[in-house]
Amino acid sequence: xxxxxxxxxxxxxxxxxxxxxxxxxMYYYIVLxxxxxxxxxxxxxxxxxxxxxxxxxxxxxxxxAMWPLDKRRDWLVPFYRSVAACLVKGMxxxxxxxGLFARATDPSSGGRQMxxxxxxxxxxxxxxxxxxxTQYPHAVGIAYAAKLRKxxxxxxxxxxxxxxxxxxxxxxxNFGAIHKCPVLFIVENNELAISVPLRKQMAVESVxxxxxxxxxxxxRADGSDVLECYRVAREAYDRARxxxxxxxxxxxxxxxxSHSSDDQQERYRSKEELEQVRRRDPLQxxxxxxxxxxxxxxxxxKEITDRVxxxxxxxxxxxxxxxxxxxxxxxxxxxxxxx
Amino acid sequence: xxxxxxxxxxxxxxxxxxxxxxxxxxxGEDVGRKGGVFGATMGLLEKFGEDRVIDTPLAESxxxxxxxxxxxxxxxxxxEFQFADFIHPAFDQIVSEAARMRYRSNNxxxxxxxxxxxxxxxxxxxxxxxxxxxxxxAHVPGLKVVAPATPYDAxxxxxxxxxxxxxxxxxxxxxxxxxxxxxxxxxxxxxxxxPSAVRRQGKDLSVFAYGWMLHESxxxxxxxxxxxxxxxxxxxxxxxxxxxxxxxxxxxKTNRALIVYEDNxxxxxGAEIAALIAEHAFSDLDxxxxxxxxxxxxxxxxxxxxxxxxxxxxDKIAAAMRKLAAY
Numbered sequence: 001x002x003x004x005x006x007x008x009x010x011x012x013x014x015x016x017x018x019x020x021x022x023x024x025x026m027y028y029y030i031v032l033x034x035x036x037x038x039x040x041x042x043x044x045x046x047x048x049x050x051x052x053x054x055x056x057x058x059x060x061x062x063x064x065a066m067w068p069l070d071k072r073r074d075w076l077v078p079f080y081r082s083v084a085a086c087l088v089k090g091m092x093x094x095x096x097x098x099g100l101f102a103r104a105t106d107p108s109s110g111g112r113q114m115x116x117x118x119x120x121x122x123x124x125x126x127x128x129x130x131x132x133x134t135q136y137p138h139a140v141g142i143a144y145a146a147k148l149r150k151x152x153x154x155x156x157x158x159x160x161x162x163x164x165x166x167x168x169x170x171x172x173x174n175f176g177a178i179h180k181c182p183v184l185f186i187v188e189n190n191e192l193a194i195s196v197p198l199r200k201q202m203a204v205e206s207v208x209x210x211x212x213x214x215x216x217x218x219x220r221a222d223g224s225d226v227l228e229c230y231r232v233a234r235e236a237y238d239r240a241r242x243x244x245x246x247x248x249x250x251x252x253x254x255x256x257x258s259h260s261s262d263d264q265q266e267r268y269r270s271k272e273e274l275e276q277v278r279r280r281d282p283l284q285x286x287x288x289x290x291x292x293x294x295x296x297x298x299x300x301x302k303e304i305t306d307r308v309x310x311x312x313x314x315x316x317x318x319x320x321x322x323x324x325x326x327x328x329x330x331x332x333x334x335x336x337x338x339x
Numbered sequence: 340x341x342x343x344x345x346x347x348x349x350x351x352x353x354x355x356x357x358x359x360x361x362x363x364x365x366x367g368e369d370v371g372r373k374g375g376v377f378g379a380t381m382g383l384l385e386k387f388g389e390d391r392v393i394d395t396p397l398a399e400s401x402x403x404x405x406x407x408x409x410x411x412x413x414x415x416x417x418x419e420f421q422f423a424d425f426i427h428p429a430f431d432q433i434v435s436e437a438a439r440m441r442y443r444s445n446n447x448x449x450x451x452x453x454x455x456x457x458x459x460x461x462x463x464x465x466x467x468x469x470x471x472x473x474x475x476x477a478h479v480p481g482l483k484v485v486a487p488a489t490p491y492d493a494x495x496x497x498x499x500x501x502x503x504x505x506x507x508x509x510x511x512x513x514x515x516x517x518x519x520x521x522x523x524x525x526x527x528x529x530x531x532x533x534p535s536a537v538r539r540q541g542k543d544l545s546v547f548a549y550g551w552m553l554h555e556s557x558x559x560x561x562x563x564x565x566x567x568x569x570x571x572x573x574x575x576x577x578x579x580x581x582x583x584x585x586x587x588x589x590x591x592k593t594n595r596a597l598i599v600y601e602d603n604x605x606x607x608x609g610a611e612i613a614a615l616i617a618e619h620a621f622s623d624l625d626x627x628x629x630x631x632x633x634x635x636x637x638x639x640x641x642x643x644x645x646x647x648x649x650x651x652x653x654d655k656i657a658a659a660m661r662k663l664a665a666y
Contacts, residue, residue, distance in 0.1 A: 075412070099557075110445030120447050126411060127444040129435055137401045137432065141408020148364070150412060167428070171401035178396065246628055333446040334480050335580075336504040 013293070016231055018067075020295050026063050027290055028304050030110065033059040033084035034283050035308045036093045037126075038101055040115070041314060042278035044261045048320070049100045053116040055081030058188050060282025061221070061251035062158070063088055064229035065186055068237035069156060075146075077126045077139040077157035080116035081188060085158065092121040093312055104325040107292070111325045124153075132159060133166030136185070140172045143181035154240045158186040161250075162193025165205055173214040173248065180245035184236045187248070188223070190255035195268040211248035220228075223253030223267040224280045254280040342388060343523040346516040347488035349379045352497035355418070355527060357387050360415065363501060366393040367402060367419030367455075376421055377457060377516055398424055403432035406452045407440070415501055417451050423458035423510065424470045437506040438481035452507075453500045459551055459601055460488075460650050466638030471602035476508050477611070478580040483532055484578040485509040488553040490521040492576055503532060506586035510578075512550035512601075512633040519554065527612040533577050535585040541571035544663050547586060547612050549575040552599045553649060555609030559656035570597075570662045586612060587620050596664050601651050604632035626666035631659045 013023050037054045044052040055062065062084035066076070069089075076082070076089045086096065095107050099118065102111035107120045108127070119127035128140055139157030146153035163169055164187055176183050186208045191198040204210065209217025219236070221228045229251055236247035252264035254277035258265040265274070357363045365386075371394035372648070374381030374557060395402050399420060403457045406416040409517040420426040426433075433454060440450035460469040465536050477484045487496045493511070500507035538553065539560055548556040552572050560570040573589055575581070590596050596616050598609035631651055633639075639649050 077408075107447075108445075109443055112445055113443055117442060122447075126408075127440060127448050129439070129443065131431060131435055134404060134431060134436055137404025138408035138411065138436070139642055140401070141410070141478070143408075143411040144405065145409045145412035145414045153412075168400050168432075171396070171398040172404070174396055174398070174404055176403050199445040241530075270410075301581075333442050335441070335483070336449060 014229055016227060016234065018227075018230065022067070023290060023295055023299065026053070027286055027296065028308070029063045029084060029088050029205055030059045030226075030283055030286060031304055032093065032308050032311065033087055035312045036087070036096060037083055039312050040097070041257070041261065042245050043100065043316070044111040047220060049115065050102075051115050051261050052100070053080045054257070055083045056253040057190065057256035057281060058223065058279065059084040060226040060286055061188060061229040061253055064226050065156060065184070065249070065251070067230055067234040068234045069154065071149075073124065075124045075139070075142050075155040077135045077142065077155060078118055078128055078172050079132065079135060079159050079163070080128065080130075081160065082158055084119065086118045086125060089125055091125070093117065093315035094318045097315050098322055099116050101319050101322070102324065103319060103322040104329070105322050110329070112120070133168040134162035135159065136169050136172035137175065139183050140176040141178065143180055143183040146182060147179070152241070153182070154237060155183045156186060157183060160193065161187055161189035161191065161198065161207055162196065162201060164210070165201060173210075173216070176246045177214045177216045180243060182238060182240035182243070183246045184233065185246055185248045187250045188253050189250050190253045192255055192259070194259040194263060206250060208248055208250040216246050216248060216249070218248040220250040220252065223251040224285045226282055226286045253282075254278070254283060340394055340522040340524055341381045342520050343490045344517055345490045345492055345493055345511070345519045348494040348523045349511065349522065350381055351496060352443060352477065352494045353380060353383055354386070355384065356501045359527070362413060362415045363417065364391040364393065364409070364414060365417045365419065366395050366406060368395060368397055368421045370394060370419050372620065374600065376399045377513065379455070380419065384424045399428040400432055403429035403454065404436065405615045406485050407432060407436050407450055411440070411448055417501065418452060418454050420454065420456040422468050423456035423472045424428055424467045426454070426456050426472060429659055430475070433476065433482065433506070433508070434457045434479050435639065438479045441505065442481055449504050450506050451504050453497070454506065454508055455509045455511065455580040457513040458513050459514060460639045460646070461514045462637070463641060463643075463646065469639040471600070473578055474602055474608045475604060477608055481505070483507040483580065484510065485532055485576060486512065486550045486578055487530070487576050488512075488519070488550055488574055488607045490519065492530050493605050494523050496526050496532060496576065498527070499529040499532050502529065506533065510550065515554070528597060533580065533582055535582040536574045537571060537585065537589065538574045539570065539572040541569035542593060543569045544571070544597055544660060545571050545589040546597045546599060546656070547575055547592045547609070547662070548572065548599040550601070555651060555653045556599050556656055558653040559660060562657045563654065563660045563664070566661070568660055570660055575612070581611070581615070583615055584618070586615060590616055590620040591623045594623055595666070596624070596628045597631045597663050598602060598628065599656055602633060603635045604630060607632050626663055629659055631656050
């Protein structure tokens, strides 16, 4: 690569207002999320966890979309693939693994929910349920409250493309647009709803096209291009902060693993397809970019890799040691207790 | 004390609570410019503005779901469903989301939403404007369900529901709106969610009813009294969580139980009261538990003779009282 080309490429993240430190940190979170994801599957296969559902392949767009947010002020309304997004928002790997092991100290639910249902007010991450799409109206409600209370909070909500077929998804876009709610409607389109392909999910070729039907901008970005994912999120975020309303963002992402540990994607995806999606892995594409612009040298790469391995090992030990919930506690918190 | 219609008591509670607490807002179809199809939210838009009195799109699931999000971020929304018959698209949001928010987050989140729904058969409102929906929702732990029968309770319990830290389904039998009148204090008061109320003392049998059925039952009790049957009438104004004590105390006193509800008989709300009495008051009973409820057809039919065949009236209740007293 000539010096000139390198300078042009380098300008890309800086041109977006991201420092070298920013992109190194973004890469760290992508690596951390992937390592945590891998660990969860290993633990499930080893019989240490009942079930796993996670987001390998989705990490690049999630980290990028979260990057403009003010971690303390803004809200995340996640779904079950939001591993990387929850990490950026402030949850630790141990916080997520406590949920995987259904421990009493699992911050998301105290071991009440299946793994992958993250949330706690301390991080302003809304509690997650399993029916897809239901979280979209919640995000609109949170954003409406933010507007009415003049808190300046922006809300980011995410769902897969399968969830966009639900009525709640459409109702939320409509309501959010009418009231110009400060919300980013994210769709992580991996082109599979468990096994159902995109062409059987919708007749339009892009989810983003639907934004026009609700009176808001719709944009799409390649989930393997982390910087482009950031660029569109940044614009949408600034728009929301200016009071100009919501944006629909579609990220095209590869789903690298099976839907969950109860699914075998080899039954409905060909070898060729699986090879193809692996070439779109944002971990690899972002690393290639960072190396090409000289932001990620061998020493830095080793530092990040070592740090992540250490953190995941420590988190696994910590979560594994934590106690299971007491059966008597299952009757509690149906309603508010005491006065 | 001024005498108000049931609908006016509901309206007054809205006005007072919105004035008292700026976190309270109202949302639903036609709640703003029109003041609600029954007038429950009349005058609110003019006083509190369109940010707090939201005429929503015609989409019930998002009315509930957006309210859930608002409640999780510091507001106290009152979500009106125009008719209880139209609440069904919001079932998932109420049952899977609002009612489970506290439990599933291990007490980290709460979801203080009031869902208001006018229910029940009025005159000529047929299959889709007459439904009794309480059995679906009273089945759900994490959701409180109330059905006040007097203007005093309507105002006091709506205020209690708005201030409650958990989701409340507030059912208003629409036949009461303009027909039922009663004394309602001008100032602030609440009627707690939970306790039932004995509306008429009696020694021969106990009647358990709520909403409009309470009024039909009281009228039936008057008719039975003329024949020497003294019925005790208990107002089950909170359906969930149920005040079991008042029911069991009454059965221990009268030894006979009649349960009245307007919903289909099969698996209706009254079935739970019957089960409660069978489990916990078996030895108090001198007669089988009886129920007066609607026939098991899919809805209230429209034509007058069909509707009369369907609905539970004071005459049908009085007939059951005679049968039970004679057992």
